[in-house]
Amino acid sequence: MDTKTKILNAAENLFADKGFTGTSLREITSAAEVNLAAVNYHFGSKKELIKALMKRYLDVLSPELQGSLQRVMEDNENLTLEQVFEAFVEPLLTLNQLKEQGTSNFLQLLGHSYTDSQGFLRWFITTNYPGIIDNFVMAVHKAYPELSSQDMFWRLHFTMGTAVFAMSSTSALIDIAQNDFNAEVDIEGVIRRLIPYVAAGVGANTVVAG
Amino acid sequence: MDTKTKILNAAENLFADKGFTGTSLREITSAAEVNLAAVNYHFGSKKELIKALMKRYLDVLSPELQGSLQRVMEDNENLTLEQVFEAFVEPLLTLNQLKEQGTSNFLQLLGHSYTDSQGFLRWFITTNYPGIIDNFVMAVHKAYPELSSQDMFWRLHFTMGTAVFAMSSTSALIDIAQNDFNAEVDIEGVIRRLIPYVAAGVGANTVVAG
DNA sequence: TGTCATTTTAAACGCATGTTTAACTTTAGC
DNA sequence: GCTAAAGTTAAACATGCGTTTAAAATGACA
Numbered sequence: 001m002d003t004k005t006k007i008l009n010a011a012e013n014l015f016a017d018k019g020f021t022g023t024s025l026r027e028i029t030s031a032a033e034v035n036l037a038a039v040n041y042h043f044g045s046k047k048e049l050i051k052a053l054m055k056r057y058l059d060v061l062s063p064e065l066q067g068s069l070q071r072v073m074e075d076n077e078n079l080t081l082e083q084v085f086e087a088f089v090e091p092l093l094t095l096n097q098l099k100e101q102g103t104s105n106f107l108q109l110l111g112h113s114y115t116d117s118q119g120f121l122r123w124f125i126t127t128n129y130p131g132i133i134d135n136f137v138m139a140v141h142k143a144y145p146e147l148s149s150q151d152m153f154w155r156l157h158f159t160m161g162t163a164v165f166a167m168s169s170t171s172a173l174i175d176i177a178q179n180d181f182n183a184e185v186d187i188e189g190v191i192r193r194l195i196p197y198v199a200a201g202v203g204a205n206t207v208v209a210g
Numbered sequence: 211m212d213t214k215t216k217i218l219n220a221a222e223n224l225f226a227d228k229g230f231t232g233t234s235l236r237e238i239t240s241a242a243e244v245n246l247a248a249v250n251y252h253f254g255s256k257k258e259l260i261k262a263l264m265k266r267y268l269d270v271l272s273p274e275l276q277g278s279l280q281r282v283m284e285d286n287e288n289l290t291l292e293q294v295f296e297a298f299v300e301p302l303l304t305l306n307q308l309k310e311q312g313t314s315n316f317l318q319l320l321g322h323s324y325t326d327s328q329g330f331l332r333w334f335i336t337t338n339y340p341g342i343i344d345n346f347v348m349a350v351h352k353a354y355p356e357l358s359s360q361d362m363f364w365r366l367h368f369t370m371g372t373a374v375f376a377m378s379s380t381s382a383l384i385d386i387a388q389n390d391f392n393a394e395v396d397i398e399g400v401i402r403r404l405i406p407y408v409a410a411g412v413g414a415n416t417v418v419a420g
Numbered sequence: 421t422g423t424c425a426t427t428t429t430a431a432a433c434g435c436a437t438g439t440t441t442a443a444c445t446t447t448a449g450c
Numbered sequence: 451g452c453t454a455a456a457g458t459t460a461a462a463c464a465t466g467c468g469t470t471t472a473a474a475a476t477g478a479c480a
Contacts, residue, residue, distance in 0.1 A: 003457080003458085021231065024438085025437080025439090026436085026437085026438095035458055036439095036459090036460090038457085039438090041456095041458080045438075114375075115325040150387070150393065153386075153387060153390065154387070154407075155403075155407055157376065157383055158372050158375075158376055158403075158404065158408075161371060161374075161375025161379070162371050162375070165325075165370075165371025165372070165374065165375045166371055169324075169367075173364075173367055176363075177363060177364070180363065181359075183360065190364070193361070193365075193368075194368065196414040197364075197368050197411040197412075197414055198368075198411065200410040200414030200415075201407040201408065201411035201414075202407075203410065204406040204410035204411075205406065206406070213427080234467065234468085235467080235468065235469090236466085236467080236468095244428085245427095245429055246469095247429075247469085248429095250468080250469060250470075251427075251428080252427095255469080
């Protein structure tokens with residue numbers, strides 16, 4: 001395996017676990033068993049390494065997700081919000097194929113993208129992959145046309161917060177849940193519990209201001 | 211105003227805006243116009259400063275909130291989830307009285323408590339103010355008795371994530387919303403939009419596993 | 421007024437971080 | 451086999467951080 005890939009793989013696991021700012025280049029290069037300077041030589045900087053890591057996933061996810069959302073919009077005459085959110089599951093789970101073993105860390109990484117690093121990755125994603133958000137808004141609008149654009153704005157951000165927060169703390173929560181309930185839980189299980197929650201939240205009745 | 215209070219006030223605003231790890235003691239002491247060493251002299255360490263800051267709010271909020279939740283549980287025979295979440299609003303807004311002007315930064319601080327600093331404040335709050343969570347769980351259970359303890363666990367964490375994330379990015383989102391909709395939004399407005407969302411999320415129908 | 425505790429101050433300490441340097445090693449092409 | 455590019459390495463650099471130190475200033479009180 002070449003140095004670049006070794007770094008990417010080691011960085012992915014460490015970043016997912018401890019966040020971007022919580023992981024040092026020395027930890028990464030030590031786990032990857034390469035020299036410290038290799039990150040700057042191959043990627044230029046830590047920021048560029050993070051971008052490259054996210055790009056590896058987003059370049060696969062983005063077309064998959066847009067296709068999935070478009071399919072669910074075309075097929076259904078009476079589209080429900082649950083169906084919209086369900087459209088995320090399959091594309092997300094196919095990301096696991098990117099890793100030769102185990103499940104991908106993309107969702108945890110996405111979580112840290114929002115909470116770490118003063119949101120520079122938030123900018124990176126929204127400017128480089130705007131199609132994801134656009135299609136999502138369109139699908140939600142089709143499933144719930146009465147929702148005003150202002151309510152749409154807030155509820156989508158609430159939803160993003162819910163998902164992102166759940167994903168960035170997934171490993172800790174799964175540990176607690178398994179101790180408390182003796183029930184095995186994996187990332188897919190969390191996603192499947194998340195869907196009815198956010199679907200109901202986005203689909204809640206709106207109240208008249210007053 | 212004495213040095214201790216000057217530090218607390220400056221720290222509160224900076225922490226709320228940029229997070230705990232994102233704010234240095236040098237920024238704080240510079241904004242407070244006190245010497246750098248003053249923080250360690252008066253509080254002992256940065257961690258203790260953060261604790262003191264949260265304590266200033268939690269000592270007021272905790273009894274208020276427990277009272278509010280107990281009141282809403284006693285009065286209502288057919289308690290709804292909306293009512294449970296509504297019970298948070300008044301106690302939270304009374305926190306503004308702690309500041310001589312403007313709205314309190316408590317919710318933003320609470321947001322950062324979860325995302326910053328590898329969750330040491332999460333521990334601090336849950337161990338020092340367990341009554342808040344207990345009463346909350348009891349109220350939700352009364353409003354939605356069919357919810358299994360496992361679903362309760364996940365949905366409460368989703369809810370916490372939603373609220374915390376919304377609050378920690380409130381200032382950024384409010385700016386965007388005001389530009390896009392020309393509508394004035396404040397923290398109370400965000401809370402009032404949040405309530406139907408999380409109430410619907412927690413109250414969503416549960417699906418049988420499979 | 422003199423004394424002692426409290427507070428403030430400027431400077432330095434120790435440490436960890438991302439990054440850069442310059443020498444060294446490996447690789448590929450002719 | 452030589453050469454030039456590509457890659458690797460150990461060391462140092464520059465910066466920012468929380469914290470500590472010891473001297474100076476301030477305050478309270480006899």
